[in-house]
Amino acid sequence: MRRIGHLVIIGVAVSIALATIPLRSARADESSGSKPDSSGDPPSAKAKKGSEYRRLLDELDAERKRVDELEREVKMIEGSNAKLEQTTSNLQTSNQQLATQLSQTQNQMGGFQKIVATQLGPQGFGDRINSFLGSHTFTLAGTVSTGYYYSRQGNHNSPTLDFELYPLLRFNDWLQFYGNLTVGLSPGFGGEAAVFAGVANLQIFPFGQEAPFELVAGIFDKPFNDYWEDQPINFVSPFVTTPLPYGPEAFVPPSSVGLQARGGYQWGQPGQDWDYTTWIDSGPTFESAVGTLPAPVIGEGVNPLTGVNLSTKGIAVGGRLRFYPLPVDWDWGRAELYASTYDGKWMDGLWYESWGVGASYRVGPFRTRAEWLQSYRQMGSGPTGMPDYPGCCGHDNRQGWFAQVGYFLYGIPHPYLGDWLEPRFNKLEFSVRYSGVNQRAIVTNDITTSPVFGFSGSPSVFYPHAREVAFGLDYWISPKIVWKNEFDLELPRTGGTFYTFANGAGTPTASAVGSTTNDFSLETQLTVQF
């Protein structure tokens, strides 16, 4: 065993010796470059090896320098990276701060919005104070109409003037005053100007403007069908005169003193509405009630203003419903259907009833309107205090109607009119209207040939069965200035009775209406709205 151990030691020693020998040889080669060659190689080979060795050393130095440069670059990049990381960190910190500030701002905005929406901020406080106490704003609008009327049968040429002021005084969100102060000048007023309040009322929104319920207290245009209130002749109506059922022999009073309740609902899409108007007043009165005629008689005129019937303790109620079937989005125009009634007592205990239906439609340049209305008045006889007279004691029935169409001529192609005429042609509107009344009688004491604003003065309208065809040609100088022209054909028919109160007579005399006289008239009128 000891021998084996010696052999192993010897083997290891030999191996180490063998491994050491080449190293020494290499080192000898390495050192041979700087020392004179002591081996047996030729000098040129030694020089070659030396230069090769230096070249390798140079390359090694160059590589080391490159490595050093790369290491410096790496260090620089690492430095930049560190700076970037620092910058990123700073930005993240700033971002977090901004996010925090944004969150705080949003919370503050939410608070402000909550205050604006639900609480009483400074502006809301002011608005609510104003809505309660009112800002008392005042606006004055109006119209001026001047015209010239001619009637062949009346044999006159007469100027007319109508000057109307519409003061609007708004006290607050639920209360406003509206008035209509009229100055009229024509022979019908005896050559003098007459001033009267056509309308004066308070418009009240007792539940605020969000509720479709309004009250009108005071003098108001009678919303009977759609004429008195919505189609006044000074500006809205395309004609100078009124249709016969609303003319000087109207049988529904045009205005009233009383109380109205009204409102509108949208039942479908925008434009599909219906609305209601109801009112109460003290009932209609007739000429005999104010002493113009000595006794009540069939055919006497109705006084223009009702609701001042203090002497007879009358009361009447009225209502109107309107329905609009077409939505605006369809672009089919605006259609309207309406029905109305006005009923009550006159002369304490005698009935007066009236009702009417109508329709209108407007689309593009075309518009049309038609109405039918009638009234019934119970007439008393001797026992009720009214004297008997010829034809006495029937009831005072009256019917009337009108239909009209109008067309703005901008709806008609006109390529050959030229640059000057074409824009003027566009502003023309042509209209035609047929109207008529049927009533049992006319009181001749009512007949007048004095033109007033809206009435040509033609005596032919004072027939129990009057008829009229009116042609209108309007020129819209601007949206608020219109020059209206009208040509009327009066075509009354036979029938009915004329009642006449002679001077001092308490009862009228009667005569049947035989032949009638046609007439024509011309009216021109310039109306300016401001």
Add this chain to the structure above:
Amino acid sequence: MMKSLNATIAIILVLLLARPVAAQAQGSYSGGPAAASSVQKAADPPHAANMYGATEAQQQRHLELFHLGQKLWPVYCATCHQPPNPEEEAPYQWDQIMMHMRTLENLPPQDEFAILEYLKTAR
């Protein structure tokens, strides 16, 4: 005659009594943007959307009213007269005039608000 008067009075009473029912119905039906506007409108006065700091919902309502008014303005106004130029009157005057026109023409509340919004904004 008596029947007729009674019937008339009955109609008027029915109309008056039907008002709250119709108002509720108006608040509940789904008739498009106008209906939504009418419901929202009941919460705030018409000019609330003009106030500084209006919410997005208020601004949206503002816009809906404007577009509705833009459609209604030429149709409703032209029923009786030429549609007015919004520049003709100051905003506070439009408040007055529309309050009167609503009464005169029985405009539904949301339609009045829409036309008023259009007139004041387009001005």
